[in-house]
Amino acid sequence: MLIVMKKQASAEEVRAVCEHIESLGLRPHPLPGAQRTAIGITGNQSTINQGTFEELSGVAEVIRVTKPYKLVSRDVKEDDTVIYFPGTNASIGGKNLAIMAGPCSIETREQAFAVAEQVAAAGAQFFRGGAYKPRTSPYAFQGLGEEALKIMVEIRDAFGLRIVTEALDHESLELVEKYADVIQIGARNMQNYTLLREAGRTRKPVLLKRGMASTLEELLMAAEYIMSEGNYQVILCERGIRTFVDHTRNTLDLSIVPAVQRLSHLPIIVDPSHGTGKRNKVVPLARAAVAVGADGLIIEVHHQPDKALSDGAQSIYPQQFAEMVGEVRQIARILHRDVPDGIQVEEVATLAKSK
């Protein structure tokens, strides 16, 4: 059920409705919009009398929601969700595209800094790097763990990049929340509901990747799990689905971008690196993702991809990344959006030295 408050409803009136909801053993989710506030309700509502809410002061309308998703829906919150990172030019879901870049895995401090310096100069606002890697084989490189997280904190300090990295389980989630700025939930865990709920109890934005066989509704319901615990800062990510196609590792389904934007207020970005699995297809598909209207990109960049411990074949060179940012910035402007300039090279040098 969804309570839509009047435009002129006061903060006190909103609070009173929330308290009434709690008194019924349910959970209120106030969602302020540009014009008015809506209050989503979660919990077992089978016995609620809709009429009692309509009588409360400041309430405009009570809507019974029939779609399985609630908090993710534009019905609940009309305006786009924008996630800001105070003190930076980074945001996700607003006018500026969010550009995330970095190596698949953090391998060494030197490797991470070498890549970070170049992606920062080219215009990335976020640094992505794996500390905990979900690998198909138990015998493959599993990531440096907390050591990688600490290296990324140094990178944030040196270059001002916000840090995005994946959490796999309870233990890694606690550390990722502690060190990073955005918690990534990978495609293989999109329906790991325990992990989604735990991410919903953190206070950091969550980047939720679409599972390889996930429908749009399942993706939105996975986001709903996170939001139902009170964390409304969710970013969706298309990273390719599994099909019969064999010229790419996965099939990037760009049509999900406008589909999400119709149904949900959450931002959606695209990962053309996993979405294609082939270096020579990353840049064309990155351009296409921006042209279709995505709110950002997440790209694997490695200064020596042939020596990468994971996913080298799909990592692009820093120089390719810089050219790509130039192209997508121009495409973004056609759609009345933008990509902020990168950090000046001298500035980067200063930052790096200042450490």
Added chain:
Amino acid sequence: MLIVMKKQASAEEVRAVCEHIESLGLRPHPLPGAQRTAIGITGNQSTINQGTFEELSGVAEVIRVTKPYKLVSRDVKEDDTVIYFPGTNASIGGKNLAIMAGPCSIETREQAFAVAEQVAAAGAQFFRGGAYKPRTSPYAFQGLGEEALKIMVEIRDAFGLRIVTEALDHESLELVEKYADVIQIGARNMQNYTLLREAGRTRKPVLLKRGMASTLEELLMAAEYIMSEGNYQVILCERGIRTFVDHTRNTLDLSIVPAVQRLSHLPIIVDPSHGTGKRNKVVPLARAAVAVGADGLIIEVHHQPDKALSDGAQSIYPQQFAEMVGEVRQIARILHRDVPDGIQVEEVATLAKSK
């Protein structure tokens, strides 16, 4: 097998090699490039002695081809194939994008002219319209047939648009070749090898749509069928594949565009109308298709989509189409390509009246 001629080889030397090939009971396919000519050979070559060719005058190299496709391959012809339409600004595969637009089916002369006038003004160089419709149900509208072809000839005369329309079988192919400028082979017939061979014996360019479950190799081999009969003017078209996804009718696989461009010299365009099946997704995916590097677009446009006899739900309005052309023109320029301006409105009026 492939004979690569020396740069300075004369037309006579090329002819002599071709005659030698024919004398062995095989078929030569001379493919002139910017720098030099290559000659593909088709037919059973198991008994050919490679050495004899290397001795012929003007021959630079003889290559045994192991990939199943030959004539479609960049190994055979390095330069992009560009298809020109003399006397018009239309071309496919060159610097200019090819924009094809029109209704799913030709329903009446009035409907066809109403749509044609507007797409011509907006910048389309090709008019697409169904005369013979492959319908899932034998009881659904099957198209106006030859009457529709004649209406499209009038449209060509009135607006200068080149005509693209589908042939389903021997009978319709003969008529489409007679009236139209580009023969379309639909997705359902991509492996109708008899029809492909017949299209290969025509002298009109063939627009070959990818089948719904077709791999890249199967698409290229279908083109090979056409080319093996001597018609080298083939345009490939991505129109969506069948996957588990349910938010669009098909899943548009844009990654096939750079994949084709690596392996083949043939142009490839994209059909976001069938690729999504939903009006609100056509324009975003059209932008993405141009951004990924496609050589053109084919779009369903109807002035009254809700009254269309077929595919109304995926047809866009003429006004949407005009805005789309404006956007894709800007994206094309970022990639150093272009979309020519449409016909001026007054000019269109004159053309239409002059009939």
Added chain:
Amino acid sequence: MLIVMKKQASAEEVRAVCEHIESLGLRPHPLPGAQRTAIGITGNQSTINQGTFEELSGVAEVIRVTKPYKLVSRDVKEDDTVIYFPGTNASIGGKNLAIMAGPCSIETREQAFAVAEQVAAAGAQFFRGGAYKPRTSPYAFQGLGEEALKIMVEIRDAFGLRIVTEALDHESLELVEKYADVIQIGARNMQNYTLLREAGRTRKPVLLKRGMASTLEELLMAAEYIMSEGNYQVILCERGIRTFVDHTRNTLDLSIVPAVQRLSHLPIIVDPSHGTGKRNKVVPLARAAVAVGADGLIIEVHHQPDKALSDGAQSIYPQQFAEMVGEVRQIARILHRDVPDGIQVEEVATLAKSK
């Protein structure tokens, strides 16, 4: 629209209703059932007055059909369609399973006879062999054509096997109808509507293979195309769909067997050879197909699979086939069906000699 006649309606009453339908410019399709006759109507029925039919003598009920398929539906004909081959023990759709076996392609008279003798002895009632092959490559072996058809006629005469072979186009269809007992339409041509209509105008049973990306509804609609032309002897065939799976060439979708049997009166058989593409999986999946309730099997058998000109990797040995028939006969009996015994070896020898 569907006219259901009363149980006691006379043949004359049925004929009178049919004539009335024809007088309206439509086509009647009388479908006799065990209890009563139904008459399907095809053609544009938008202007028909339902009431006039209800007044006709012998009419029990008039049903407006909303499903896109009509003649294939159990609503139109409740009893299973059984196709008999007079003078033989072969039938399709009845109590006995139909077992079809033979090489992918007819290569030589010797090869065809060697395989036919062994599959006849093992219990096959049908001999399958390719005369016209739809090959992915224009340069691959395309079949022996009419020569192969004549060899198969000899096999029918020698062993009493009914002949099943594929038609690709107008020309081959005419010859296949002339020589063979069952006309096969391949998966690639499942939506070649011109070919389906032509097959609908023949008087031989049609074996219609499911396309690789075909839904159940599309398969039934393809059958509807054939039936709408007056040929009601259609056999459906599951032969694997295209999925992401890579341990088999296609994914055999056995669940379509009970799904078809609920909706349609047409028989459905299974092709585990194309459905798996691997010799070691053919027999297990053949057993499964019979256990799920299929009306028959079509199996590729070759006496020297490693020398086969096509599909050798999925052809089983005659000895494997014989063991398979033994197993599926036992499974069939659990489901109250059966597989007739094969021809005795001496009898085969006599038959072969008598030629």
Added chain:
Amino acid sequence: MLIVMKKQASAEEVRAVCEHIESLGLRPHPLPGAQRTAIGITGNQSTINQGTFEELSGVAEVIRVTKPYKLVSRDVKEDDTVIYFPGTNASIGGKNLAIMAGPCSIETREQAFAVAEQVAAAGAQFFRGGAYKPRTSPYAFQGLGEEALKIMVEIRDAFGLRIVTEALDHESLELVEKYADVIQIGARNMQNYTLLREAGRTRKPVLLKRGMASTLEELLMAAEYIMSEGNYQVILCERGIRTFVDHTRNTLDLSIVPAVQRLSHLPIIVDPSHGTGKRNKVVPLARAAVAVGADGLIIEVHHQPDKALSDGAQSIYPQQFAEMVGEVRQIARILHRDVPDGIQVEEVATLAKSK
């Protein structure tokens, strides 16, 4: 790397090799076969000298393994893995099929006992019931948790059925290990590597369901995660994959059964309930699964499916289940396997009363 011991190697020699492996910082996995023992090695083996092993007493051969899976492979262990449940007639992977049945969710003690009594009488040896449910919606019924586990312990005591139930995370895994006989890892968690490793550290057999978009290799690698922690009692389960097909909820890929049996020594069972999602298709596909060679079945049975809190549409009635067991027992015997008889009705009554 894999150490194959000589046939006559003593237990001491095996132990000595294991100790040598451990002294190198690696982990030995002794896998006794009918004829001889093989010892798998896991851990980073890049620096191992193959020669030193060949010198050790009792070693026959040292094999460098190139496939990504090791412990799951028939190369490591030639004989089928059979999992026994001492004191019962239940086993998985041997001559007898394992029949698991029960409701999707444990809803009440009454419901669970009603179903258990009937499936025990019909021949099930295992009772399946959900205590922790992975639901697409956070607002759907999530299972009774530990209360459900305690009810299932009562059922084991009353009817002698072994208990199979799903663990979702660390917390539920501890409780499931404590109460149940077989720990199920669901399809959505097939690549939840943290959970797989934890399951590998338990001492109970693990039933691992194939993910909806999982390849054969990914399924085997998920099993490898469990085995690499020392738990070798893994049962694989096919439960349907996601495809474009819309006549069933998933597409049951029965061909994976013979594919697994070629590559791996692990048993594989089939779940036709989730594999089809439709009651009327469960029994036919169960028969097919046994005919293809599966080692068992897991079936949802509910005495009042229309009142079930989850998955009612795919649950069959107890009477259908009893008939199904009768049919699959006959099919099993054709393949020289069997299904033991169920508990006699009087016996069940006594057991139930004795509680």
